[in-house]
Amino acid sequence: MTALLDISDLHVTFNTRHGRVTALDSVSLHVNAGETLGVVGESGCGKSITALSVMGLIPAPPGKIAGGSIKLNGEELTTASPARLRALRGAEAAMIFQEPMTSLNPVFTVGEQIAEAIMLHQKASHDQAFKQAIALLDRVGIPSPDTRARDYPHQLSGGMRQRVMIAMAVSCRPKLLIADEPTTALDVTVQAQIFDLLNEIQRDFGAAIILITHDMGAIAEMADRVAVMYAGRVIESARADDVLDHPQHPYAHGLIDCIPNVGKGDTSLKEIPGVVPPLHLLGDGCAFAARCAHADARCTREKPVLTDHGHHPVACHAIEEARL
Amino acid sequence: MTAPLLEVRDLTVRFALPRPRPFGPRPYLEAVRSVSFTLAKGRALGIVGESGSGKTTTAMSAIRLAPAASGQVLMNGTDLLALDEDAMRRQRKDIGLIFQDPYSSLNPRARVADIVREPLDLMNIGTPATRMDRVRTLFTRVGLREDQLNLFPHQFSGGQRQRISIARALTTNPQLLVCDEPVSALDVAIQAQILNLLGHLKTELGLSYLFISHDLGVVRHVCDDVAVMYLGKIVESAPVERLFTQPQHPYTQALLSAAPSLKRRKSQGYARAMQITGDPPSPINPPQGCAFAGRCPKAQSRCRSERPEMKVAGDHKIACHFPA
Numbered sequence: 001m002t003a004l005l006d007i008s009d010l011h012v013t014f015n016t017r018h019g020r021v022t023a024l025d026s027v028s029l030h031v032n033a034g035e036t037l038g039v040v041g042e043s044g045c046g047k048s049i050t051a052l053s054v055m056g057l058i059p060a061p062p063g064k065i066a067g068g069s070i071k072l073n074g075e076e077l078t079t080a081s082p083a084r085l086r087a088l089r090g091a092e093a094a095m096i097f098q099e100p101m102t103s104l105n106p107v108f109t110v111g112e113q114i115a116e117a118i119m120l121h122q123k124a125s126h127d128q129a130f131k132q133a134i135a136l137l138d139r140v141g142i143p144s145p146d147t148r149a150r151d152y153p154h155q156l157s158g159g160m161r162q163r164v165m166i167a168m169a170v171s172c173r174p175k176l177l178i179a180d181e182p183t184t185a186l187d188v189t190v191q192a193q194i195f196d197l198l199n200e201i202q203r204d205f206g207a208a209i210i211l212i213t214h215d216m217g218a219i220a221e222m223a224d225r226v227a228v229m230y231a232g233r234v235i236e237s238a239r240a241d242d243v244l245d246h247p248q249h250p251y252a253h254g255l256i257d258c259i260p261n262v263g264k265g266d267t268s269l270k271e272i273p274g275v276v277p278p279l280h281l282l283g284d285g286c287a288f289a290a291r292c293a294h295a296d297a298r299c300t301r302e303k304p305v306l307t308d309h310g311h312h313p314v315a316c317h318a319i320e321e322a323r324l
Numbered sequence: 325m326t327a328p329l330l331e332v333r334d335l336t337v338r339f340a341l342p343r344p345r346p347f348g349p350r351p352y353l354e355a356v357r358s359v360s361f362t363l364a365k366g367r368a369l370g371i372v373g374e375s376g377s378g379k380t381t382t383a384m385s386a387i388r389l390a391p392a393a394s395g396q397v398l399m400n401g402t403d404l405l406a407l408d409e410d411a412m413r414r415q416r417k418d419i420g421l422i423f424q425d426p427y428s429s430l431n432p433r434a435r436v437a438d439i440v441r442e443p444l445d446l447m448n449i450g451t452p453a454t455r456m457d458r459v460r461t462l463f464t465r466v467g468l469r470e471d472q473l474n475l476f477p478h479q480f481s482g483g484q485r486q487r488i489s490i491a492r493a494l495t496t497n498p499q500l501l502v503c504d505e506p507v508s509a510l511d512v513a514i515q516a517q518i519l520n521l522l523g524h525l526k527t528e529l530g531l532s533y534l535f536i537s538h539d540l541g542v543v544r545h546v547c548d549d550v551a552v553m554y555l556g557k558i559v560e561s562a563p564v565e566r567l568f569t570q571p572q573h574p575y576t577q578a579l580l581s582a583a584p585s586l587k588r589r590k591s592q593g594y595a596r597a598m599q600i601t602g603d604p605p606s607p608i609n610p611p612q613g614c615a616f617a618g619r620c621p622k623a624q625s626r627c628r629s630e631r632p633e634m635k636v637a638g639d640h641k642i643a644c645h646f647p648a
Contacts, residue, residue: 036590042511141601157603187374187538189600192582196599199590214512217541217584221594241591256586258516260545269520269545272513275481 002074003030004208005054005093005176010068012046012053015061018280023049025232026068028306033175036202036209038223038240040216040255042276046232047212051178053078054210055095056085072176091121093176094169098184100161104153110164111137111149114171121172136167140197159190163197170201177201178210183218195221216256220244228252231276231287233303238312248314250324251288286317294318328398329499329532330363330386335395337378337385341608353608355381357556358395360634363549365499368526368533370547370564372540372579374604378556379536383502386534387419388412399500417447420493424505426485430477436488437463437473443495462491466521483514490521494529502534507542519545540583544568549639552576555604555615562640572640572647574598575616614645622646 012024024046031037039047052058054070056077070077072093077085089095097103105113114136115129124132130149137145140163153161162182169177179198183191199222202209211222219226219240226243228236228251236249247253257270274291285300286292292299295318304315309322318324337356344351356378363369371379384390386397388404397404399415407415423429430439437459444455460470466487477485486506493501503522507515519542525531537543543550544564551561552575560573571577581597588594600619605611611618617627627645634643 042513143602159603188540188582188584189374189578190603191584192596192599193601195584196596215584216512217586217588220586220590221584221588222590224590239591241589244586244589254513258513259586260516260519260539260541268523269516271516271520273517275483275514276511 004033004073005029005031005210006069006071007050007054008069008071010050010053010070011066012049012058012063013066014063016280018278021279022066022282023063023232023279024053027229027232027234029227029234029237031176031208031210033208034202034206035224036211036222038219038226039210039212039229040214040219040226041229042214044231044276044279045229047229048180049232050229051095051180051210051212054176054178055089055093056080056082057095087121090117090174091172092174093178094172094174096162096165096169096177096179096182098181100158100165100185101153103165104161106153109150109152110156110161114149114164114168117168117171132171133167136171137164140164140167140170140201141193142167157190158186159193162186162190162194166194166197166201170205170207173205173207175207176210177207178212180212181214182211198222216244216259228255231282232279233287233315234306235288235304235316236312236314237306242312246311248309248311248319248324249288249316250292250294250318252314286315292318294324296323327365328362329365329400330534331396331398332362332382332386333360333396333398334358335360335382335385335397336393337381337390338393351608354610355556355607356385356392357610359553359556359558361551361558361561363500363532363534365532366526366530367548368535368546370535370537370543370550371553372537372543372550373553374538376555376604376607377553378607379538379553380504381556382553383504383534383536387421387500387502389421414447417443417449417496418499420496420498420501422486422489422493422501422503422506425509426482426489427477427509429489430485432477435474435476436480439477439488440492440495443492447496449496458495459491462494465494465525466491467517481514482510483517486510486518487521490518490525494525497529498531500532500534502536504536505538506535508537508539515542522546540568540579552579555607555610557615557643558634558641559616559643560641566640572642573616573644574620574622574648575600577648578619614643622648 007029010024010027013020013022041047065078111133114133118124118129118132134145134149142148183194223240226240227234230251236252247256254272286304289295289299298317304317306313306315309319336358338352338354341351359382373379385392440459441455507518547564550564550567551558554575560576578598578600602619613628613630614632617623632643632645634641
């Protein structure tokens with residue numbers, strides 16, 4: 001079975017005042033049709049940049065896809081023309097952003113904005129598109145959708161705005177839905193509603209979802225498979241249960257152990273010491289070496305590569321040498 | 325049970341709204357409606373709730389940073405709300421405050437040593453030399469280095485800034501620390517560092533925390549007692565273990581089942597124990613009965629007409645007509 005989305009050896013660089021920095025360093029991921037891939041990591045680890053490169057939305061300059069390939073349904077995206085990308089965005093792959101207030105246009109009604117996407121990709125008149133928009137609003141659980149469609153974004157609550165974003169994203173039945181921290185700005189009860197809605201949408205529309213998050217709890221509830229990212233590299237990738245129950249990489253381990261869990265009340269949390277190094281200060285070795293309790297000379301010298309050492313793919317010298 | 329450090333009785337906070345017409349009566353929004361709670365010495369009381377539930381307003385008006393309309397706040401037996409300005413100012417050395425956003429809560433133009441020392445200058449405690457000693461001690465205590473004393477806030481990471489904020493709050497050796505979402509702006513790995521620091525400080529210095537958070541996992545980790553707020557009222561309060569294992573109010577149950585947990589797996593086809601729909605009602609025209617009735621799966625006609633009183637069963641308090 002070929003994957004719906006296949007990212008291989010992707011390099012993205014940015015020109016900054018510190019010189020050229022590598023934001024994504026040989027990232028390889030794949031998403032099968034109808035499944036949810038969770039991409040998890042701290043801020044600055046490259047999870048959003050991965051999503052933006054799939055959508056062809058890397059600001060260039062200063063950003064640049066420096067190498068590798070992104071294939072959606074077998075079609076290469078890194079070399080696709082801007083016009084082709086515009087046709088694909090929304091129709092084949094759609095994105096839900098973190099902050100629904102800033103990603104909706106404040107001067108158009110939400111129904112109008114959903115209808116715009118429909119008219120752009122399908123042969124529909126304005127009336128038909130607006131009717132479809134109302135049906136979509138109903139589908140994503142907005143009460144009295146025909147009046148709400150005539151509301152402006154500021155008249156809706158945060159949770160409703162995110163529902164509008166989801167309605168817009170699924171309006172043309174994309175095969176791939178990228179949700180970039182869709183619930184970070186929302187309350188937990190609303191977050192739970194949005195997660196349930198995304199799972200429902202996936203069942204009904206059969207869309208594959210890439211869920212970008214920093215929350216391992218969200219991964220547990222949403223993801224089939226997980227890629228853990230750190231400083232622009234994928235350091236561990238496996239089925240969600242494998243990563244959650246048997247994390248291999250010391251960083252993945254730390255990420256899971258440092259969560260204060262609702263289910264248990266420990267007295268002391270495991271900490272990961274230090275902070276993520278800035279991208280322009282990354283050396284030749286493993287980016288996590290300075291924070292890692294198992295690091296040795298080889299870790300500061302040589303970058304570990306994602307390889308399967310018996311359990312599932314992980315990029316760590318200590319595991320490769322069975323020191324862990 | 326030790327003597328209470330802080331006892332809040334029937335605290336009500338009102339904000340004036342614009343008059344609907346000239347010379348008409350001024351409408352008010354009741355952000356906090358007769359809230360009572362007790363914080364014992366050396367304990368941490370968590371206030372949880374969704375955004376707009378009044379948790380921050382409660383804490384801020386309890387320490388007179390927001391004007392209260394009525395009620396009493398007894399700190400060691402003194403009513404803070406009845407003190408004159410000068411006496412309140414003297415009282416402030418016993419109260420420390422940590423804000424949510426470590427970026428906007430530190431003066432970008434001041435060196436961090438001056439930021440941490442300023443409370444001592446304002447309170448006129450000690451001599452300039454002893455003040456600097458105090459700053460140095462605090463800096464090491466919160467996990468910063470002495471050679472960082474003369475840097476500016478922007479030279480620190482988010483977690484380090486929060487450490488500076490904690491050091492500043494501790495300068496005057498307070499008894500009470502009000503923490504307003506102290507870790508919600510931080511990455512999970514950094515959250516654990518700050519939560520552990522707060523935990524150590526509490527035991528070592530015998531501090532009491534009034535801890536505001538929307539993250540139930542964090543609250544369970546830090547707090548001894550929890551009060552759940554909904555639309556300006558406390559709906560349930562209990563010792564932390566009891567509240568998490570035997571929640572009685574439907575809203576608490578819904579909050580707990582909405583919080584992401586590593587145990588709820590997509591692979592096992594998770595289902596939430598309880599799902600609530602919609603958003604909280606507007607505090608401008610709060611419902612006549614129970615504020616949660618509109619979203620509550622157990623609501624009956626009595627819930628909509630009659631506001632439930634707080635029922636006390638030992639240290640567990642519930643405001644619900646039909647607790648489970």
